Amino acid sequence: MDEPYDYTQEDHAREVERVLMYIAQAHRKAEEIAAQLAKEGAERRFVDGLETAAAAALLAEHNRLLNTTHFPVPEDPPAKPGAGSGDALAPSEDGEQQQLTGSSDQQRMAL
Numbered sequence: 850m851d852e853p854y855d856y857t858q859e860d861h862a863r864e865v866e867r868v869l870m871y872i873a874q875a876h877r878k879a880e881e882i883a884a885q886l887a888k889e890g891a892e893r894r895f896v897d898g899l900e901t902a903a904a905a906a907l908l909a910e911h912n913r914l915l916n917t918t919h920f921p922v923p924e925d926p927p928a929k930p931g932a933g934s935g936d937a938l939a940p941s942e943d944g945e946q947q948q949l950t951g952s953s954d955q956q957r958m959a960l
Contacts (some may be wrong), residue, residue: 865918872911879903 883899916922 862919865914869911869914872907872914876903876907876911879907 879899880903883896883903886899887896
């Protein structure tokens with residue numbers, strides 16, 4: 850007979866999702882307020898602080914939490930046969946190709 854399904858892991862994953870949602874909301878709110886303050890002529894230090902928080906701290910923490918909980922990357926992933934240095938090319942905003950380090954799409958997850 851099969852053992853009963855343990856829903857605890859799903860509950861835990863839902864809690865992590867909740868935290869990810871809060872971080873994503875804070876990220877969006879910081880961007881919105883930074884744009885609003887810039888439009889209103891606020892001191893540059895306020896706008897810069899919010900932009901830095903949105904772009905660096907909040908986004909980085911969201912990605913770190915996502916990658917370590919939902920898409921954990923092994924510390925030393927085995928090399929794929931025929932793979933080069935593990936670097937990949939991706940289009941940049943201006944359409945040019947740019948070099949990305951690491952071959953895992955999971956490492957490049959973003960908000």
